[in-house]
Amino acid sequence: MKVAFLLPLRCAWLALALAIALPAAAEIGQIKTRKGQVSVERQGQLLPAEVGMKLEAADTLKTGADGAVGITMRDDSLLSAGPNSILSLQHFDFDATTSQGRFDAQLQRGTLAVVSGRIAKQSPQAMTVRTPSAQLAVRGTDFVVAVGE
Amino acid sequence: MNRLQRRVAALLLAALLAGCAAKPQGTVVLLPDADGRSTAVSVKQDEGELLLDKPYAAAQLTSRGPLTSTSSAEQVQAQFGTALAARPLPPQQFTLYFVEGKDEFTDESKRAFDGVFAEIAKRPVPDVLVIGHTDKVGTDAFNDALSRQRAEVVRKALVARGIAAENVVVVGRGKREPIVPTADGVAEPRNRRVEILVR
Numbered sequence: 001m002k003v004a005f006l007l008p009l010r011c012a013w014l015a016l017a018l019a020i021a022l023p024a025a026a027e028i029g030q031i032k033t034r035k036g037q038v039s040v041e042r043q044g045q046l047l048p049a050e051v052g053m054k055l056e057a058a059d060t061l062k063t064g065a066d067g068a069v070g071i072t073m074r075d076d077s078l079l080s081a082g083p084n085s086i087l088s089l090q091h092f093d094f095d096a097t098t099s100q101g102r103f104d105a106q107l108q109r110g111t112l113a114v115v116s117g118r119i120a121k122q123s124p125q126a127m128t129v130r131t132p133s134a135q136l137a138v139r140g141t142d143f144v145v146a147v148g149e
Numbered sequence: 150m151n152r153l154q155r156r157v158a159a160l161l162l163a164a165l166l167a168g169c170a171a172k173p174q175g176t177v178v179l180l181p182d183a184d185g186r187s188t189a190v191s192v193k194q195d196e197g198e199l200l201l202d203k204p205y206a207a208a209q210l211t212s213r214g215p216l217t218s219t220s221s222a223e224q225v226q227a228q229f230g231t232a233l234a235a236r237p238l239p240p241q242q243f244t245l246y247f248v249e250g251k252d253e254f255t256d257e258s259k260r261a262f263d264g265v266f267a268e269i270a271k272r273p274v275p276d277v278l279v280i281g282h283t284d285k286v287g288t289d290a291f292n293d294a295l296s297r298q299r300a301e302v303v304r305k306a307l308v309a310r311g312i313a314a315e316n317v318v319v320v321g322r323g324k325r326e327p328i329v330p331t332a333d334g335v336a337e338p339r340n341r342r343v344e345i346l347v348r
Contacts, residue, residue: 030276030348032237052274068235072276072348076240082232113232115183115239133174134194134210141188142180143201144229148173 027054028092029073033080037064060088063110075101077117077127085110090130094119106130111146114138175210176228177201178220183239241268243345245303249336250286252298262303266310268347275312276348279303281321284340285333289323297321303343 031038031053038049041060047053049061049069061069063085070080075094081087086108094101099122107129116138120127127138131147181204182188189202196214201207205222208215226233243265245258254262269275281300283292300319308314327340 030274032272032274033235035231035235068231070235070237072237072240076348078237078239080232080235080237082229082235085232111229111232113180113229113236115236131175131210133212134177134192134208134215136177137191137193139189139191140186141190142182143188143190144178144180144225144232145175146177146228147175 026056027074028057028059028089028094029055029071029077031055031069032072033068033070035068036066036083038062038067038069055089057089057092060086062086073103073117075099075103075117075119077103077119078113078115079105080113081107082111082113085112087112098122101126103127104130107145107147108132109147111144113142113144115142116140171216172212173209174212176207176220177210177215178205178207178225178229180204180225237348238272240346240348243268243347244342245345246338247299247341247343249284249338249341250295252295252302254302255338262306265345265347266307266312269307269312272347275316277307277312277317278346278348279317279319280344280346281319282326282328282340282342282344283324284335284337285324285327285331286336287324293321293323295321296323299341299343303345 034051039062040047040049063081065083068082088106090106091104099118101119103119116127120138121140124139125137129136177192179190179201192199192208192215194214199208199215205220207218207220209218246255279300281296283296304317304319329337329339331337
């Protein structure tokens with residue numbers, strides 16, 4: 001009885017949260033290259049990744065055993081992931097006029113190559129790449145990261 | 150077991166535990182910067198921090214913190230070749246110049262336009278931003294319109310050569326952002342320009 005009473009309330013909260021979250025879904029980057037199987041997880045849904053697809057904050061890219069994907073972010077950062085990778089674009093905000101912003105990405109699995117863009121150039125420490133065990137602070141740079149042995 | 154044996158056993162156990170504890174968790178390698186700028190990445194784990202600031206300086210991530218190591222072009226290619234091959238083309242920036250008071254390219258910029266088009270045509274999904282500017286001759290209203298018109302001319306020329314219109318975004322900034330700062334009313338050819346960002 002109590003649960004039945006609470007459930008609609010929870011749904012209402014969820015709907016409200018979605019209503020607030022949805023208009024904020026602005027483009028943060030674009031898929032420029034794709035090879036093999038690649039998908040994008042967005043708000044719990046798994047979408048097939050296509051070249052030209054626009055990315056949103058909190059998207060997670062997943063590549064299969066034959067997969068690879070390359071993206072250009074709005075601040076000109078270039079990220080590309082190799083096979084069997086999981087890459088989350090956890091946070092991205094960027095002011096194109098001042099180049100101020102913040103970019104946090106996480107590589108949960110696989111391999112990643114990064115060329116940092118205008119956010120890292122404008123403010124060192126404003127771009128981080130995390131792995132499950134480490135945090136990389138980027139100071140305007142070109143590097144690669146692998147997770148695993 | 151005598152004392153010595155016990156001590157050796159304890160040391161072995163400690164070494165074993167330490168060995169187990171230093172589980173590899175990943176690798177970070179700093180690559181040479183394409184434009185030769187100095188770059189760096191700091192690698193931080195709960196157990197410690199390392200700064201990578203030379204090409205091919207590497208950190209092995211372990212459960213006991215990052216360990217210094219060195220990589221090479223060959224090792225990077227072997228482990229990261231697929232990720233590196235998927236890297237998008239780097240964004241390019243161009244500037245084209247205009248005849249005073251008009252939305253006509255200078256002769257030099259007419260020739261440079263081919264290079265811009267070629268760069269865009271190389272990309273499967275180009276994303277182009279065209280920003281028009283003017284010098285400081287004339288009112289704000291006149292220059293806002295002129296800067297926008299100049300950007301539009303570039304867009305039309307690109308679309309005429311086959312670039313999809315929805316991939317080209319046009320902005321006019323008027324006389325607000327001169328490359329060469331001048332007093333109001335000064336004709337300055339270097340300020341009569343469009344900047345084209347190709348991604």
